[in-house]
Amino acid sequence: MNFSWSKLFQFVLVGMVVMSCKKENTSVVEHTTETSTIQEHPKLILTAQGVKDIRAQLGNIPIFDNTLKAVQEEIDAEIALGIDTPIPVDYSGGYTHVRHKSNMIMMQKAGVLYQILDDEKYAKYVKDMLMQYEAMYKTLPLHPKTRSYARGKLFWQCLNDSNWLVYVSQAYDCIYNYLSEDERNTLENNLFKPFADHISIDSPQFYQRVHNHSTWGNAAVGMIGLVMNDEELIDRALYGIKDLKLDANEKDDDGGFLNKDGKAGFLANIEEPFSPDGYYNEGPYYQRYAMYPFLIFAEGLHNVKPELKIFEYKEGVLLKSINALLNLSDADGDFFPLNDGQKGMSYYNDALVTAVDISYHFGTQDPGLLSIAKEQGKVLLDDSGLAVALGIKNGNEKPFNKKSINLSDGPEGTQGGVAILRNEDIELVFKYAAQGSSHGHYDKLSYSLYEKGEEILQDYGLARFVNIEQKGGGNYLKENKTWAKQTIAHNTVTQNETSHFNGKYDIGSQHHSVLNYFSSENEKVKVASAKEVNAYPGTEMLRTMAILKDEDFEKPYMLDIMKVTSDKANQYDFPYYFLGQVVETNFEYQTPKSLNPLGTKNGYQHLYVEGTAKASSDNSKLSWLNKGKFYTLTSITNANDDLLFTRIGANDPEFNLRREAAFMLRRRNTTNTLFVSVIESHGGYSPVSESAVNSNSNIKTLKVELDSEDYTAISITNVNGNTKLFITANTDTSKEANHNIKINDKNYEWSGSYYFK
Amino acid sequence: MNFSWSKLFQFVLVGMVVMSCKKENTSVVEHTTETSTIQEHPKLILTAQGVKDIRAQLGNIPIFDNTLKAVQEEIDAEIALGIDTPIPVDYSGGYTHVRHKSNMIMMQKAGVLYQILDDEKYAKYVKDMLMQYEAMYKTLPLHPKTRSYARGKLFWQCLNDSNWLVYVSQAYDCIYNYLSEDERNTLENNLFKPFADHISIDSPQFYQRVHNHSTWGNAAVGMIGLVMNDEELIDRALYGIKDLKLDANEKDDDGGFLNKDGKAGFLANIEEPFSPDGYYNEGPYYQRYAMYPFLIFAEGLHNVKPELKIFEYKEGVLLKSINALLNLSDADGDFFPLNDGQKGMSYYNDALVTAVDISYHFGTQDPGLLSIAKEQGKVLLDDSGLAVALGIKNGNEKPFNKKSINLSDGPEGTQGGVAILRNEDIELVFKYAAQGSSHGHYDKLSYSLYEKGEEILQDYGLARFVNIEQKGGGNYLKENKTWAKQTIAHNTVTQNETSHFNGKYDIGSQHHSVLNYFSSENEKVKVASAKEVNAYPGTEMLRTMAILKDEDFEKPYMLDIMKVTSDKANQYDFPYYFLGQVVETNFEYQTPKSLNPLGTKNGYQHLYVEGTAKASSDNSKLSWLNKGKFYTLTSITNANDDLLFTRIGANDPEFNLRREAAFMLRRRNTTNTLFVSVIESHGGYSPVSESAVNSNSNIKTLKVELDSEDYTAISITNVNGNTKLFITANTDTSKEANHNIKINDKNYEWSGSYYFK
Structure with a gap:
């Protein structure tokens, strides 16, 4: 037009x-x-x-x-x-x-x-x-x-x-x-x-x-x-x-x-599709889309057939789902692009104006909703919009505070879930949910990481330009299946270059990951831990992710412990989809003359190899700069590990994919193993003042102090030599459990799922 | 640290x-x-x-x-x-x-x-x-x-x-x-x-x-x-x-x-280094850097040695240069990255606080400067800052309106220059200056294009991360010489895969381009035209660039006419450094399995070839999407033209370069030729509403109606069949000159450098 x-x-x-x-x-x-x-x-x-x-x-x-x-x-x-x-x-x-x-x-x-x-x-x-x-x-x-x-x-x-x-x-x-x-x-x-x-x-x-x-x-x-x-x-x-x-x-x-x-x-x-917590199984992008008919029809039923008590149906899940959806957005209000989700969709969408106004009017008149309505800058032109407008006019609004939250998946809330860890400006979205219906991706235990609404490690989202006719009629592009849904496109483990469940929907939709524990009570320590045993038969993956506030560090950092146990030797690929410019590595790498695809299928055909290295020390480090902030990944490696720089865009004959980077850790011929890494956000750079502040990692050493069936203990030592220890319980994770273990001849005694000191 | x-x-x-x-x-x-x-x-x-x-x-x-x-x-x-x-x-x-x-x-x-x-x-x-x-x-x-x-x-x-x-x-x-x-x-x-x-x-x-x-x-x-x-x-x-x-x-x-x-x-x-118009020969990035010592020492001299009349020196060039510098910024106040310039440097830099305050106090108390000072949000803590603060307090501020402006280069203003064409939200920076001292790039008659402070066609800027120690000590990287300074890195013509002046500073610094004409009086038509005869001995390049407001189009569009005459057959490469996602082309292209560099030297070694095509019609079209706006390039081509998609990043062993794209038109074995293209900005896309508006080019045909030594005439026909004709005078360009020529049996009579109707 x-x-x-x-x-x-x-x-x-x-x-x-x-x-x-x-x-x-x-x-x-x-x-x-x-x-x-x-x-x-x-x-x-x-x-x-x-x-x-x-x-x-x-x-x-x-x-x-x-x-x-x-x-x-x-x-x-x-x-x-x-x-x-x-x-x-x-x-x-x-x-x-x-x-x-x-x-x-x-x-x-x-x-x-x-x-x-x-x-x-x-x-x-x-x-x-x-x-x-x-x-x-x-x-x-x-x-x-x-x-x-x-x-x-x-x-x-x-x-x-x-x-x-x-x-x-x-x-x-x-x-x-x-x-x-x-x-x-x-x-x-x-x-x-x-x-x-x-x-x-x-x-x-x-x-x-x-x-x-x-x-x-x-x-x-x-x-x-x-x-x-x-x-x-x-x-x-x-x-x-x-x-x-x-x-x-x-x-x-x-x-x-x-x-x-x-x-x-x-x-x-x-x-x-709604769990009792209000999580919608396809993820927030489609929840936003589905939200409008759910709520507008519910409003109609409420008005014409009040005897149905539609807003109380399934213990009020429709209104709960609005709260879940608002929590599934980053600091800018953009929804996390779990499964098929187009980036940039946010609670400024008209469907969310409907959701917020209806939630306010037919719910408990949460004053936090008024602040979102005010940001949205418009209301429904109906009874609920009037209620919101009057609420704002009367000065009832309060900030909508998003907290760390664990949202169960599945109609009964028993099919895994999504955990969001928030600590100051850092947000981590950890997905251990069920398949997510036909819009699900094969990305068990994957995550993405944000700071103040900017991506640190991205989830690619979908391969589609919704409603842009020239790009495949605005519909799903074939790269959505060949790239975006594949495991290697996500920040999780790919085994033997095949996707979870072999990329088969029939199998994937029978399974879900299982929560190990979630803890957000401690102001400084937010942890989520979950297990996946079906993605690769014979292999178990237990991932524990934490955002830790440590007084020796400028900002909270992410600790990621992925424990893999298998009944046979495999190749494990562990990518980090960072964005921005490489600043420094602590290893030597080679860059090829020609760029070739990393593989031939399961998404690998879309990744060019831009650099290769052998890990040369116990910790491999990569620092990068994105949108004025420095970030450093510190990963525990051994001398047999391969390190790869990759870039999306191979076998993309119509320029449907974004040319974005990843750093990848490849561990070959390994049965049981542990991937441990920390991502720090530190300092910043201003092109106006041209000053680089705190551009170096604050970590001297990241070390596995113990790894048993029951416990994994990681020490984090900063450049000044101060050491913190994080111990996660792998099996007995109840809040009440008491633990007492010896590490390096020292006793550690605590109760609860983790220890951090 | x-x-x-x-x-x-x-x-x-x-x-x-x-x-x-x-x-x-x-x-x-x-x-x-x-x-x-x-x-x-x-x-x-x-x-x-x-x-x-x-x-x-x-x-x-x-x-x-x-x-x-x-x-x-x-x-x-x-x-x-x-x-x-x-x-x-x-x-x-x-x-x-x-x-x-x-x-x-x-x-x-x-x-x-x-x-x-x-x-x-x-x-x-x-x-x-x-x-x-x-x-x-x-x-x-x-x-x-x-x-x-x-x-x-x-x-x-x-x-x-x-x-x-x-x-x-x-x-x-x-x-x-x-x-x-x-x-x-x-x-x-x-x-x-x-x-x-x-x-x-x-x-x-x-x-x-x-x-x-x-x-x-x-x-x-x-x-x-x-x-x-x-x-x-x-x-x-x-x-x-x-x-x-x-x-x-x-x-x-x-x-x-x-x-x-x-x-x-x-x-x-x-x-x-200052021309009489106040243009600083190294470009705005270094002018900003040099500005502080120029002005602060001048202020000291003014205070201690008023008899020197330093602010009147060379007809007040120091204060004029501040006005020039402010005009060399985009809608966000970011300086155009001519020559070695780091992107993001802007008039929010402290040196510009100095410049604006001093210019206000020691100059004519231009109320436009007060609005910039207010945006800067701070003032010098001295007499000039006091004057600005009082001016703002007294409500004297007015908007600082940047207009189309032509800034001469050279101590006498006779060594070419830089023209900035502004038409509504579109800004074009056309460089026909001298070498620009040791920070100059080999980019005669190059340009960059902006909309509301966002790049449509970029100038790469420098290859350096100023003050980021890990990137080569924060100093110039070797890619600054091998890539950023080379002609192929710029939106201009490269002949036979060699840079202007063979990339030799000694030669480049002896020459400058020459203004053909500049015209900004007409509200709807902004034109700059300049000639370069030394970059490639035996070859003359005459480039005429216009931003035209045409009532048949949504926004003003760029018309670019590059007339090349040579004494021998050459290969001409004509790149367009667009940013964002390819949306559509009107030609078939092939994408290679492996990415290989386009060449081995003069910057070509840094470009991967991502796609190749033969131009299939009289007009080759490329549409792309960037930051929510659609853009279309329409270029007049012939069946022998090669079309290339390239990406920066080959032979970049330390990830010093940004992985950004270009579209390139290659014309082989040609003596005299004309490159004509239009770039339209049209419509937009919102990921929140997911609506794509006006996502197609409005141009049906772009055609050369006449190309003689004295005149070049281009017709632009939109999708509804409305045709506009732009005729540029190649030789007799004075404002007073009367022209009368016949094109397709129709007489065109006008006075001045161009005709547009």
Whole structure:
């Protein structure tokens, strides 16, 4: 879609002429007093009472007033440009796709404006557009693009059709009373009902499952059902298509099972993917995406069917999940890109405006949420947005403090989880979860590390440019499977150059890692420890990660202890996906004349080897500089270890991958082993003052003092010779357990999972 | 230098004990009334009258008060930490280097605090430290590091010793009256005089030349001379070492001539490197560095020797140069990295605080400068800083509007120049200057392109990590010569894979490009055109660059016309150093299995070939995405043109280079030719809303309509079929010239250098 500003101005002018003509036509007023259903609408998201309350406060609630003004300006400009409902032809990012997506949002907003401002031009705009859709939809075939496992009609996939109906249901509710009964019948019979049927009954492979796609489908069918007062649609939304069973072995485009256990419907979609802590099994990026239909449909159910007590369902998991999601963001509010997640998605996304406002209004009025709402700078134009606006106006906001948190995974909270360790400005995200549905990556016990919202060690995220049409239609690129999902793309161990579970979804989705322990009570010591025994049959991996505040160091540092035990000798690759410029190493390395791929498959084919070395001492060190901060990795190595510098980008014929670096430790022909490393953030560099402060590592020696089945003890000695000892319990990790062991002829006695002094 | 916070706290405690003991000792007061010179000091930067004025306004001038408070906190903490004057051993970035550098600044600041706050603890701190330096300096040998062409004593190079004396002269002036005559004699005879002699008489290869190094030397000698009232030193500073002539053929570490024409001294250093427009021949990065000694010494001369009228010297070029320098920054205030320039250096650097304040106070009180001072957030703690603080307080500030500007190069303004074209948010920096002294790059007619302070096409800048000790001692890396200075590293033409002037400084420094025309009067059309005939003997390059605002386009776009005429067939390489992710091309390309260098020398050895193609149509197009904006290059090509994707980083054994991309057009076996391209910035992408707006180029066709000796005419047709024609006059370019030519049977008649309609 090419923007022509001169064209836009022409449209504005034409639109204004049209507008001024239409103003004189006041015959539409009769509609508003025509039927007996007047009192019942709006009822879905906006309520009749809410509209009264909002109108009473207008002009007196700054964040709401500003949001309203911005929406009004946007819709006025859009009305001036005129309506376009083109025959669908494009994939994501193409004009018809973008236009129908825009239309649904414009209708939803115009509906709200009609209610709040009581100006019929907005109702008329919605009605006119809906009538155009009705005229088109009657004879509309399947979308011409064939890539989807479930093709839509307005869009290339049912998912987007469902998005459309979720928004348009709200618009319809807002102008319900503005329409004549005939008009309503026309729309319901020719557009809404067949539309709802297409995305459900006609597309069971999309609708009848537990998946974020289906959640959108359920919400779409349910919301239009609530507006139309159609109990059959509402039931179909809540419980799935009646009496339908799908083949349990079929898979979708992403390799996920279509419906392995027969569960379906909105309630099942709440039941299954959310853990009791509110963690969503696909990860925060998709939780954000799924959040909107979950919450907006829940709000509708709350308003129309309060007897369902939807916000109390599964011990209030919907509201809990908002808190979990907010905690799954870095200091800038960007979500951690676990599994398939596009970087840069943050709690500034509109879905999170919905989430925060609904959580505040229907939850406990947490004043921390108000500070996020204030940063978001806008609110929902409904009852919940009004509550938030009033909260801010009354000065009730407090900072939203993110803490170290452990989020269980799985419907019962028993399928591993995600731990986030926070210590001053350092954040570590440790993933020991289940597969994460079809969007999961093969990255058991992987982690990423942040400082003040900047990545220290990155998780690559997905290989996709969402909605950028030129990049594979804006959809998943083949490198998502060949690179981003593979184990070697993550900060964890790859054994024998094969991915966890051999990269097989069927196997991966049967397993999950297991928490060893999590501890965040101590202000200075945050630890998470977890075990994985299924990724490589015969091999056990126990990883203990800590962020330690040590008075001998400038900032908290990360300690990483990966204990591998196997029933045979293997090659272990242990990468560190650092970003920025190499500053120094304590080992000699060679750089090749030509760059060649590190391997031929399982993601290795995408890594160029930029440098090779043999570890020359007990500790191998790499320092780098990124965005004005120095970082040093200190890793315990032996003389047989290979050290590699790699760069992403080999076998990438369409420049789909980012050319980013990794440092990799390779240990060959080893049965049991221990990978121990520390990452320090230290000092900084300013290109303005050109001063480099504290640019050297503060660690003299990192040493394994003990490694037994039950305990692993690591000493950290700084450059001044001060030594700290960290002992982690590998087996008996209960908080109450008492431990007493001898290391180097000294007794250590403590209770709890770890010792640090 | 390792920072240990616990150590720091120890120092704080120790320092506090020392302080409380010393407080009781009040015998030092007698010093302040001892001699007859009391009234004369301070006189150098602070003046006795200025101190009175400042004291009268304190508490009433927010930006000054805040700066003072910050400095006081800094110095109080430093005093508490105690004095350390270690025996010099390190290169830049090492502890002794950093410490002596810090000491000089602490003394300067403490001296100022003593004057403004009238608190003797600050005078005592300066005195105690100076006495430690005096005790050490008496017997100090040359610095042990041998890399410099002119070794210092406190630092590895005389340059840093000179920095030290420039700051310490100010400190000495501030506590002059606090010291006894004996103390002054001790310091002058054992420290200041020998120090000044070492950096001048003993180091003529450093001192006796026209170079930013020498400017520091001159200022150092002159400023201590002004404080000491030593006419010999003052003369040596202004005019160089008397009766000394150096070998005209000797060169320094950077390959620059030491003293080709025998000129030396501060006045020669103003005369030579500054053009009448105030452009400094080495470029803005070094101008910023040189600015401080130029201005601070000039301020001292103004105060102590007003009869010299230093700010009027060479028609006020010092103050003009500040305006030029501010205009050589992007929208964020970052200086364009012409020649050797480290990216990120900006007008937030302290040297620019000096420049802005002095320019305001001693110039015309330009209210635009106040807005920059306000952004800088601090002022000089002297008379000029007071003037700025009062100006801001009185609300006199106005925005500093950077405009399109043409800055001549050369002492007489006749050696080419630098043109900056600004059109809305797009900025183009076009370099057609002289060599730029030893810091110059071989990049005739090169350019870089910016949008709102972000690089669209980058200039690489230098290959150096200034003051980061681990990277080659913080000094120039060998890749600066093998890569950064080479022609292929720049957005201009490389002929036959050799750099301009064969990369030879002796030849390059004899030549400069020549302005064809510059035009910025038209709000919508900004054009610069220049010619280079010496870079490749037998080849002439005429480049015309424009930023055009066309109502058919979303934003102004760049049009680039490079006309090459040669007496023989050559290979021309024409790179575009874009940043970010490839989005789309309109040609098929192949990517190699292994990455190999593009060549073996002249910078080519540092470029990997990541993709190759044959141009398949009349226009080759490349779109990319960077920092949320889409860009498209449209270049006129023919079927014989090779297209290359390259990436920097080959033959870089210490990871000194950034792994950044280029797209390159290669035209083989061609005599005369024309390179024509357009770069559009269009639309954008938000990872939060995941919406891609206007992601496609708006250009359908770019076409040469005429190319004669006198005229080149290019048509630009957008996707809607609207065509604009740009005609540039290649020979008769005067503003008054009337032109009348026929293109495709149509007459075009206009006056001036170009036609655009």
